[in-house]
Amino acid sequence: MKRLVRSSFLVAIAFMTLLVLASCGKEELQEVKVGEVTRSIFYAPQYVAIEKGFFEEEGLKVDLKTIAGGDKTMTALLSGGIDVALVGSETSIYVTAQGANDPIKNFAQLTQTDGTFLVAREQIDDFSWEMLKGTTFLGQRKGGMPQMAGEFVLKKHGIDPHNDLNLIQNIEFANISTAFASGTGDYVQLFEPTASVFEAEGVGHIVASFGTESGHLPYTTFMTKASFIESDAETVEKFTRAIKKAQDWVYANSAEDVAKAIQPFFEDTEVELIATVVDRYKQQESFAKDPILDEEEWNNLQDVMEEAGELPKRMDYNELVDTSFAEKVMK
Incomplete structure (x- = not known):
């Protein structure tokens, strides 16, 4: 009986040791706080990046919050409540025109048409x-x-x-x-x-x-403060790489598979309806195929804003857009 107890004790100790070693060998994920302007199937690649573990592959853990309204999302970004904002590029123009102390940089595009x-x-x-x-x-x-x-x-x-x-x-x-x-x-x-x-x-x-x-517009992009890029450029690069993986996955797989992957974010919506929406957005290429926001899209955005009488002033592409991370993960 004593021998049996001793054997069980040794097995338990060995099991606990393995657990400790395994946890020590696992790299701790870095948290990135992301604020999306709304919860939408339009942002499918973002949810794919989370559900398929593309962020984790890059050593990141995304804390995603939905912050209704572009103004509230930008306030959260500027105040440090979030690290990255997913919102329309026009908000970066509005904020810059008002004289932001910490410049906003659009670094990865998610959608490229109106939704x-x-x-x-x-x-x-x-x-x-x-x-x-x-x-x-x-x-x-x-x-x-x-x-x-x-x-x-x-x-x-x-x-x-x-x-x-x-x-x-x-x-x-x-x-x-x-x-x-x-x-x-x-x-x-x-x-x-x-x-x-x-x-x-x-x-x-x-x-x-x-x-x-x-036509093509930088309709929804990931943006952050210049100070965040300066202090944590590696994180921005990893984040962008995860998004590129998700963009590739969305276009390489069926609308049905994409719908199944993102359904946890839309629990009250039937997967068949999600698939219909994903297919419609894929067919018109609303999901950007890569994270690069090019200058032609930027100029088209400002033309649209100007036509609507909402453009404070034309903003230089290089002042508000940083494609270095997108270009790097494309190589």
Whole structure:
């Protein structure tokens, strides 16, 4: 009996020793606090990078928070509440124009088109943009990229948003879809998955894509303060490499596989619907294929902002964009 107890004790000691050695040999992950402007399937590659362990492969642990609104997200970044912000590049222009002490740098692009769709109340087989004239249009918040890209597209098709339409812009972002479902408006500009949900429920019908019409834009990018890059450039490089791995994975795998990978971030949404949305964004290449924000996209962004009357002043590409990390992980 004593021999049995002694043997069990020795086995337990050996097992505990192995656990200690294993934990000592494992590299501790560095935490990076990330704030996303909203939770959206539009940001699928980010969630893939988390779920597929691409950040962990780089020695990083991402603490992801959703901070509603670009202004609040940038406030969190500037105050040190987060290390990295995922938000529209226009916010970096607004902040710089106001005279930020610590310059903001866009270092990795996640989406490269507008992510909204034009939804009509009735099904239209042969839609033309001319049909919008004289209708009530539920638009997005003034000064945000969805609104600016939306107006850019309307003007491209010869429609003056403020004279040819009954344009409604005084409804909070979170309430726009509810307002349309309740009977307000003939057309509405919506993000996914709401647009597809409305289509499935017969509330509305997708008739056009603002993303396809507005061209390539640095619609959503990862940005951080210049001081963070200076103090922790290695972390920024690792972060960018993880995003590039996720971008490659998204385009190399089916919409269904991507949907299954990111479903933990959208527990209330059926995986089939997530797949439909992912496929739509892949087809129009809304997900950036690499993290490089190029100068042509930057200029297109400023043209869109200028057309909407929201550009404080034109900002030099090299002042607010740092592609060195993206270029390095591309090699």
